[in-house]
Amino acid sequence: MADVDEDVVQTPATGQVEVDLSDETQDFRFLNHLNFLSDAASPSIPRRGEKDFEPNPTEHQADVLSASRDAMHNALSFPRLHRPKTTIIGYYAPGGYAAQAELDAQQDAQQAKQDEKTSESTQKKTPPDASKAATKPVNVSSDACVFVPNPKGQFFKTLGQADRKNRVWLLPEEALYLLERGSLDIRWPSTSDPEAVSIPMSLQAAYACFVGHGGLTLERFSVYTGLKRLGYALVRAPGWSDEVEATEDTDPASEPSPPKLHGPGLAGILGSLFKWIHDPRKTASTATGPIIGFGIHRHYMDVYRKLAIIPWYDPVTAPPSKPSDTTPPFRVVFHIYKPSTPFKKSAPPAPDFRVAVVSTRDQTTMPTLPQLGALLESTPLDPPHGEKMQRMMYMRLRHGYRNVVMAVVDQGVVSYLRIADSAFGKEKLFENKGGPQGNKRGGRGPGGPNKPKRR
Amino acid sequence: MDSQPDLPIPISYVSGRYLLFSIDAVTYLRREHNICGVLIGTLPQIPQQNVFLGLPLELMPEEARLLVDKGVACIVDETKAHDSMNTLLEEDRRRYLRDLEAQGLHASRLHADRKEQQKEQALKNRINDKNANPKAKAAAGAAAQTPEDALSTPSKKDDAAVVDLFAAEDPSTPSRDASSTPTPSQNAMGITPATSYPPLSIPPSSSHLPAPVVPPSYPLFAHLHSRGYFLSPGLRFGCQYTAYPGDPLRFHSHFLVVSYDWDENIDLMDLIVGGRLGTGVKKGFLIGGAEKTLDDVESEADRVDSVRTFSLEWAGM
Amino acid sequence: MTNTQPQPPTIRPEPSALSAQTSSATHQSPSAATSTQVLHNLQHQHLWTSLLTHTIPTPLPSSTKRQTQTHAVTLVSGIPPHRVYTHPDEQLWMLENGIREDDLRPERMFVIPTAHGQAWSLATMAAVFDDLPRVAGGLVEYGHGESGDDEMERKLTRYYEKREMARESREWGSQRLLLAMVDRGMGGDGTVAYYVVQEGEVKPRQN
Numbered sequence: 001m002a003d004v005d006e007d008v009v010q011t012p013a014t015g016q017v018e019v020d021l022s023d024e025t026q027d028f029r030f031l032n033h034l035n036f037l038s039d040a041a042s043p044s045i046p047r048r049g050e051k052d053f054e055p056n057p058t059e060h061q062a063d064v065l066s067a068s069r070d071a072m073h074n075a076l077s078f079p080r081l082h083r084p085k086t087t088i089i090g091y092y093a094p095g096g097y098a099a100q101a102e103l104d105a106q107q108d109a110q111q112a113k114q115d116e117k118t119s120e121s122t123q124k125k126t127p128p129d130a131s132k133a134a135t136k137p138v139n140v141s142s143d144a145c146v147f148v149p150n151p152k153g154q155f156f157k158t159l160g161q162a163d164r165k166n167r168v169w170l171l172p173e174e175a176l177y178l179l180e181r182g183s184l185d186i187r188w189p190s191t192s193d194p195e196a197v198s199i200p201m202s203l204q205a206a207y208a209c210f211v212g213h214g215g216l217t218l219e220r221f222s223v224y225t226g227l228k229r230l231g232y233a234l235v236r237a238p239g240w241s242d243e244v245e246a247t248e249d250t251d252p253a254s255e256p257s258p259p260k261l262h263g264p265g266l267a268g269i270l271g272s273l274f275k276w277i278h279d280p281r282k283t284a285s286t287a288t289g290p291i292i293g294f295g296i297h298r299h300y301m302d303v304y305r306k307l308a309i310i311p312w313y314d315p316v317t318a319p320p321s322k323p324s325d326t327t328p329p330f331r332v333v334f335h336i337y338k339p340s341t342p343f344k345k346s347a348p349p350a351p352d353f354r355v356a357v358v359s360t361r362d363q364t365t366m367p368t369l370p371q372l373g374a375l376l377e378s379t380p381l382d383p384p385h386g387e388k389m390q391r392m393m394y395m396r397l398r399h400g401y402r403n404v405v406m407a408v409v410d411q412g413v414v415s416y417l418r419i420a421d422s423a424f425g426k427e428k429l430f431e432n433k434g435g436p437q438g439n440k441r442g443g444r445g446p447g448g449p450n451k452p453k454r455r
Numbered sequence: 456m457d458s459q460p461d462l463p464i465p466i467s468y469v470s471g472r473y474l475l476f477s478i479d480a481v482t483y484l485r486r487e488h489n490i491c492g493v494l495i496g497t498l499p500q501i502p503q504q505n506v507f508l509g510l511p512l513e514l515m516p517e518e519a520r521l522l523v524d525k526g527v528a529c530i531v532d533e534t535k536a537h538d539s540m541n542t543l544l545e546e547d548r549r550r551y552l553r554d555l556e557a558q559g560l561h562a563s564r565l566h567a568d569r570k571e572q573q574k575e576q577a578l579k580n581r582i583n584d585k586n587a588n589p590k591a592k593a594a595a596g597a598a599a600q601t602p603e604d605a606l607s608t609p610s611k612k613d614d615a616a617v618v619d620l621f622a623a624e625d626p627s628t629p630s631r632d633a634s635s636t637p638t639p640s641q642n643a644m645g646i647t648p649a650t651s652y653p654p655l656s657i658p659p660s661s662s663h664l665p666a667p668v669v670p671p672s673y674p675l676f677a678h679l680h681s682r683g684y685f686l687s688p689g690l691r692f693g694c695q696y697t698a699y700p701g702d703p704l705r706f707h708s709h710f711l712v713v714s715y716d717w718d719e720n721i722d723l724m725d726l727i728v729g730g731r732l733g734t735g736v737k738k739g740f741l742i743g744g745a746e747k748t749l750d751d752v753e754s755e756a757d758r759v760d761s762v763r764t765f766s767l768e769w770a771g772m
Numbered sequence: 773m774t775n776t777q778p779q780p781p782t783i784r785p786e787p788s789a790l791s792a793q794t795s796s797a798t799h800q801s802p803s804a805a806t807s808t809q810v811l812h813n814l815q816h817q818h819l820w821t822s823l824l825t826h827t828i829p830t831p832l833p834s835s836t837k838r839q840t841q842t843h844a845v846t847l848v849s850g851i852p853p854h855r856v857y858t859h860p861d862e863q864l865w866m867l868e869n870g871i872r873e874d875d876l877r878p879e880r881m882f883v884i885p886t887a888h889g890q891a892w893s894l895a896t897m898a899a900v901f902d903d904l905p906r907v908a909g910g911l912v913e914y915g916h917g918e919s920g921d922d923e924m925e926r927k928l929t930r931y932y933e934k935r936e937m938a939r940e941s942r943e944w945g946s947q948r949l950l951l952a953m954v955d956r957g958m959g960g961d962g963t964v965a966y967y968v969v970q971e972g973e974v975k976p977r978q979n
Contacts, residue, residue, distance in 0.1 A: 028704070051706055055705075079647075181499055199540070199543075202647065204511075205537050207476070212469065218469070218471075218474075229504060230504075
């Protein structure tokens with residue numbers, strides 16, 4: 001564990017946290033600076049505490065530890081309260097939208113009957129409403145299991161799907177996330193007796209009902225909620241269900257994939273390279289030698305090019321694969337959008353990141369090359385582009401041509417790994433006069449932050 | 456706060472994982488049994504960050520198993536247990552709602568009081584500033600709570616009061632305010648309780664699930680735990696467990712731990728890599744395993760006694 | 773350039789001392805060759821003295837259950853010029869009592885030579901540790917250095933008494949060995965990596 005003794009923390013809203021504080025058990029005493037019950041104060045993240053090497057029998061140490069534990073106890077006891085004026089109430093519908101729609105229809109019919117009986121003169125609104133709504137396509141997932149009749153507030157910009165009655169339906173992860181952060185009061189369905197007052201769902205009940213429902217594993221939820229807390233928007237990817245069929249052409253991810261070569265120069269060079277490989281007239285032979293061939297070599301480049309006889313994989317020409325070609329858990333299950341990306345839930349744009357979720361207790365070995373290859377190939381081509389990438393080779397290599405984020409969840413602790421398909425074969429070092437370019441100049445060029453990480 | 460929950464503590468088994476939702480259980484297991492788990496939930500008071508997390512607490516199967524074997528905990532199929540929500544008696548349902556409402560009212564009042572206090576404090580500060588201009592700075596300094604103050608008074612009164620509200624495990628709590636303010640009020644805050652007990656009653660022991668299935672590393676886990684170490688999942692740091700000499704709230708970890716079967720072939724390079732990794736962060740690399748297999752003994756617990764461990768550090772030469 | 777004498781046909785470079793040693797010695801097992809290489813490395817790179825070898829039987833990993841096949845491991849021991857390892861608590865005690873590491877008499881240290889790729893297991897490690905007392909018996913002696921300084925003599929006497937107690941109570945760690953691994957990958961480059969291995973949970977050094 002990197003015990004970096006740095007206390008520099010920025011609020012997550014502004015960007016990256018330099019030291020990943022979530023790596024370590026935090027001292028909850030520092031939460032006490034926060035004024036819990038006041039709504040005005042926007043709480044900032046407290047600094048971490050000093051730790052000791054080992055227990056000693058001093059009272060001081062015991063006191064500090066007990067204070068930390070008390071603080072933790074207090075922080076974790078903080079209740080989820082809903083103010084009467086702003087509370088948002090959702091209803092748990094175990095049967096999902098289909099069952100609820102049926103129930104609605106029954107109730108509507110009953111209502112209509114009653115209305116007819118009681119006041120025949122009154123014009124009922126329900127029938128015209130219903131007929132109008134019927135024309136509106138309903139796009140509610142069959143996994144959705146909580147509906148919110150009065151969806152107000154910021155959350156529903158990115159969460160949920162509306163039905164004909166303008167109720168918003170939430171997927172289990174969405175409902176659980178909102179309940180857990182204290183933003184949604186979910187009620188148990190009022191069983192047989194419609195008069196019965198509905199009971200609020202506890203956090204425990206929500207986990208019991210929502211985790212394990214509709215493909216939501218605890219690991220997937222940990223990833224979902226962890227990224228939501230940092231402000232990302234997440235939607236389920238087509239690979240969510242283990243039984244993916246090859247019918248997900250609506251995947252917005254597969255749109256931007258024209259294999260564009262960057263820079264006409266390189267394309268030309270590649271062209272000539274391929275031509276050379278297949279040119280039988282040359283005197284060179286890799287089978288019988290000499291590799292370089294007879295004749296006059298005017299330039300080292302020619303020699304190097306001819307020496308490049310080892311075939312290499314080109315991600316640009318790799319055939320795209322479908323999520324169905326991948327093997328769970330090495331399959332994209334979330335599309336992630338940065339807070340800065342304009343996100344419309346009815347038409348989500350191409351995602352900023354694609355995430356596969358792996359549980360260490362179910363998958364105890366590293367992915368095989370075919371598994372990893374299929375995972376990468378299921379993502380669209382995302383070649384390095386832009387002025388910086390053009391200039392800096394290491395950045396290009398690091399960025400790769402396809403990429404995917406693997407979230408490895410070890411008993412609640414999530415590690416994110418970015419896996420990229422680097423095209424080393426595309427980078428002809430011998431063509432760079434003056435050696436590898438990019439970030440070595442003065443150590444601190446514009447490429448400073450992109451220095452390849454030391455391992 | 457040093458309350459002792461009723462034993463055995465029910466561990467919620469949800470979709471193949473082991474979770475705790477009761478803060479008293481979490482605090483108790485940490486204090487008395489050196490079991491930390493991993494907090495995975497969002498803290499409602501600061502929901503937009505990942506540094507401090509809240510309930511539920513996820514336990515490793517090893518932790519759950521250890522507690523079950525000790526007789527401290529039992530495993531409850533929480534999804535099944537919640538089926539009885541449908542069959543709740545009308546009477547219980549009503550009583551529970553009344554209790555919640557009483558608590559909600561209490562929370563509202565607390566909230567209003569707190570606002571009032573803040574207003575007063577602000578007013579006082581302003582007056583002080585005016586009256587004693589030269590001393591204004593000092594006054595402001597005193598009003599702002601210094602970090603030391605916060606440390607010495609970890610539980611502020613109001614927080615403690617709110618905590619009381621949610622001592623839901625105590626069966627006597629709900630009936631406390633039941634008689635007062637039964638009328639529905641506009642002011643009562645809605646509450647999402649942490650646990651479902653009440654309104655549900657604790658599942659009978661006949662419904663408990665068997666002890667959790669544990670990985671082959673369990674004997675080493677249990678051995679280190681029996682020596683007083685606190686263990687956390689370690690993959691993030693390149694090992695199986697990280698072992699702390701005391702509560703991780705207070706102490707740095709001592710070891711990166713990897714378990715091997717007794718006769719399992721160890722790639723010597725892995726020992727070098729582990730030793731290097733540990734030494735780089737001032738930790739030892741600890742390997743170990745049980746000499747006895749399950750064929751040799753009657754129970755998993757018997758294997759723990761046959762565990763041997765070895766600590767590795769770079770020799771510096 | 774004046775041509776003086778006819779050149780000899782080819783000049784082979786002198787074999788290295790190590791090559792000479794490993795090729796001349798007849799080894800019963802590959803592990804014995806590793807031991808020779810480690811011994812050589814200790815002697816010439818790390819300047820250890822009084823080097824000895826000791827043969828102990830160890831079980832082979834993944835040998836069929838309880839059908840312990842054994843093979844011999846050749847341990848190396850010697851006296852390093854400086855102390856290789858001091859337990860954190862021992863270090864503290866020495867600091868409090870005004871003893872520097874250099875005041876102590878050098879001690880014999882045991883080394884398990886291994887090679888990258890060699891089969892290894894907890895059972896092997898345990899067997900080596902179990903046999904160590906037998907091998908080390910009589911070889912580890914803490915004598916008093918002759919500093920000629922009475923004050924220091926007293927301090928050292930106290931130290932060795934404490935040390936004996938600590939050995940019993942294991943408060944300064946228990947048995948320890950150096951694990952030496954010879955890099956044989958890609959033909960090997962002669963690198964030998966040394967790691968301190970101790971039985972049990974021994975807290976890490978903080979410096």
